[in-house]
Amino acid sequence: MMHGLSCREFVDFLEAYRDGTLEPAVAERFRMHMDACPPCVTFLEAYNSTVDMTRSLCCDEDEIIPPDVPEGLIRSILDARDQG
Template identity: 45%
Template sequence: MNCREMTDFLMAYLDDELPQAQREGFDAHLQECPPCIVYLDTYKEAVRLGKQVCARDDSPLPEDVPEVLIDAILAARER
């Protein structure tokens, strides 16, 4: 397995969905390729950051909610 293939199989590897032979190839590549270990770590960090930053309760809520939208919604309720 080379770096490109390692990248292709990354998510399946992390989700434990790789067949045994491919998993072994993946692990063997990581043993001999420190840059791919860095890539794996930073991929996991990017996913984690995306989740955390956008987590429902962590994100700042928009403060620019237009009054016209609220009015339109309330008018729809009255119909």
């Protein structure tokens, strides 16, 4: 018997679901949870919007970065962008 996901498990799997890296059985349980839990669907929509907006703020590699931006901040942003 396939057990459903709790809301906490749903949140734990958000990134993998978005990236398409969930195992098929877990992805099915994830979709079943969405069918039964409107608050988690709302949370997923907000999560997706946040990720999309954050990615859109990252500069293109050809874009000139102002010299007063700390190097550590630049590295952190680029690392986060590369990790997806």
